[in-house]
Amino acid sequence: MSMAAFFDMGGYAAFIWPAYGLAAIVMIGLALQSVADFRTQRKLARELEAGKAARPRAPARNANPEV
Amino acid sequence: MAGMSELTASQRFQAFANPARFMALSDRLLPFCVVVTALLLAAGLYLSLFDSPADYQQGETVRIMYIHVPSAWLAMFGYMVMAGSSAVALVFRHPLADIAAKSAAPIGAAFTFLALVTGSLWGRPMWGTWWVWDARLTSMLILFFLYLGYMALWATIEEPVRAGRAAAVLALVGSINVPIIHYSVVWWNTLHQPASVFRIGGPAIATSMLMPLLIMALGFTLFFVTLLLLRMRTEILRRRVRVLRLARTGR
Numbered sequence: 001m002s003m004a005a006f007f008d009m010g011g012y013a014a015f016i017w018p019a020y021g022l023a024a025i026v027m028i029g030l031a032l033q034s035v036a037d038f039r040t041q042r043k044l045a046r047e048l049e050a051g052k053a054a055r056p057r058a059p060a061r062n063a064n065p066e067v
Numbered sequence: 068m069a070g071m072s073e074l075t076a077s078q079r080f081q082a083f084a085n086p087a088r089f090m091a092l093s094d095r096l097l098p099f100c101v102v103v104t105a106l107l108l109a110a111g112l113y114l115s116l117f118d119s120p121a122d123y124q125q126g127e128t129v130r131i132m133y134i135h136v137p138s139a140w141l142a143m144f145g146y147m148v149m150a151g152s153s154a155v156a157l158v159f160r161h162p163l164a165d166i167a168a169k170s171a172a173p174i175g176a177a178f179t180f181l182a183l184v185t186g187s188l189w190g191r192p193m194w195g196t197w198w199v200w201d202a203r204l205t206s207m208l209i210l211f212f213l214y215l216g217y218m219a220l221w222a223t224i225e226e227p228v229r230a231g232r233a234a235a236v237l238a239l240v241g242s243i244n245v246p247i248i249h250y251s252v253v254w255w256n257t258l259h260q261p262a263s264v265f266r267i268g269g270p271a272i273a274t275s276m277l278m279p280l281l282i283m284a285l286g287f288t289l290f291f292v293t294l295l296l297l298r299m300r301t302e303i304l305r306r307r308v309r310v311l312r313l314a315r316t317g318r
Contacts, residue, residue, distance in 0.1 A: 009130070010121060010126045010127035011126075011127075012192055015188045015192050016127060019134060019184075022184055023134045023138070026177050026181055027177070030173065030174065031294060034294050034297050035297070038297055038301040041301050041304035041305045045304045045307050048308060048312065049311065051315075
């Protein structure tokens with residue numbers, strides 16, 4: 001089978017390739033978005049946890065400076 | 068004041084007792100899931116594009132089946148995961164169930180979208196139309212809107228416990244649509260072909276086409292599981308960030 005015949009898909013190239021292409025875009029896109037979101041939340045959680053450990057009880061005192 | 072902080076501390080302990088175990092387990096499981104997903108999808112793509120015959124009636128367009136059918140299965144499977152987890156979350160107040168339901172929604176919605184569009188791309192050459200308002204296609208479109216409504220509900224209500232409860236009720240009410248989708252091709256006249264794999268009497272499909280379909284379906288399922296685990300981890304972290312921020316602002 002030649003390359004051209006393969007890509008022609010028996011004359012149905014206009015339907016088959018968009019179907020596979022869209023599936024690839026949607027699945028890869030969702031995977032990348034999921035990884036990016038995970039990294040963002042992990043970074044935020046680490047920063048907040050590090051901040052809490054570095055300044056114990058500091059937020060509580062700052063919250064009521066008059067007392 | 069002291070009583071309240073004690074309450075939130077014990078609530079927090081309860082909420083994170085199981086998620087902590089989940090974080091440790093999923094961390095070890097995820098790399099394995101990624102590798103198996105990649106292998107299955109690569110094998111599935113090879114079989115469906117290179118190593119399977121054209122159909123005697125449908126010609127090469129039968130290759131659309133290898134992504135359309137797994138997408139449609141996962142669209143319904145995703146909804147069942149979402150509705151099942153919602154039921155567990157409502158009845159047992161299990162925090163992981165709530166997180167699983169929320170995390171399954173975007174993945175299920177993506178597969179519903181793919182099932183609809185690849186079906187349309189298959190329908191045009193085989194039925195002569197992109198779309199018909201028959202029971203199968205319409206109930207599948209309703210499934211897509213149910214997913215979107217569920218996600219919108221989560222996005223609108225800021226407090227996770229209240230958002231989760233409202234969204235769980237919507238997921239459970241909408242689950243009536245799943246058997247309707249499955250039996251739509253039996254109950255109503257349609258252009259859509261009836262079930263040819265999960266049917267009484269076994270699959271009515273040649274092995275040369277069944278193999279790529281099953282490998283692809285397994286690959287899609289592992290893809291779903293992998294992303295579900297990852298998104299659940301993200302959601303646990305998001306809630307931890309929220310709690311830490313609330314503690315910091317002194318509320």
